[in-house]
Amino acid sequence: MENIRVLGTGHIDLARDDMGEVDIAIGVLRATLAHVAVCEEGEAGEDAENWLHPEEVSLARRMSHDGRRISYIAGRVAAKISLTNWLATDEPDRFWVRPGVFGQPFIDGTSAIGSGLGHKLPCVSIAHSEDASMAMAYHRAHPMGIDLAPIDEDAMPLLQAELTREELAVMAKLDLPECDAAQLLWSCKESLGKTLNTALMVPLPVFEVAELIEEPPFITIHYRNFEQFRTIACRNQTGWFTLTLPRETEITDTSWLECI
Incomplete structure (x- = not known):
């Protein structure tokens, strides 16, 4: 499995006049970003598999096209970093970022239900460039992309x-x-x-x-x-x-x- 390097992470603090303390407490006005690149051959980095769900690892290994696999890995790792920062958890491999019927990413937290995190899952938006990917986790009550x-x-x-x-x-x-x-x-x-x-x-x-x-x-x-x-x-x-x-x-x- 390829190594990855984190180019940056960030928290976006938001404000609205029509949101109360409860909305703020559950994270409606919060988003987290992660920017990730796959390392070139010989470049030091972290094993991407540390961040991926077993189903994601399996899919990545079946991808024969290098460009598609690299983009997939970078996007999924970026999604996991933004997700774990949003949830304040250190168990990224318990979450599976799956494609919806139109290819849109959604988070399957079935294996995290026992941890108490399954019902708190945010949404995630993923973006790719030629050599890196970004992801943003955000509350489903506050759509973003x-x-x-x-x-x-x-x-x-x-x-x-x-x-x-x-x-x-x-x-x-x-x-x-x-x-x-x-x-x-x-x-x-x-x-x-x-x-x-x-x-x-x-x-x-x-x-x-x-x-x-x-x-x-x-x-x-x-x-x-x-x-x-x-x-x-x-x-x-x-x-x-x-x-x-x-x-x-x-x-x-x-x-x-x-x-x-």
């Missing part, structure tokens, strides 16, 4: 073809190269689709971006048909990180940005 998007100029024709006339006008207002701006809009829609558990299995104009606001350290994105959500975006070393959350939820600190 993340995405990573490397800047890929070769993808520009496809990205442009999926933009509406209104989105092209919105993009033009940003002080960004055209490819960067197009990749940003695509990543925003990916994170919104994960939040809604639809991924991009809907006509993309449904996710039309209505507004982009530069609010350092973020760019904030609003949608024409989903006014109840907003997405925040920022750059990392390879491209864009995007996070979708309910529009009226505030992020109270930005120290977690160090992990992306």
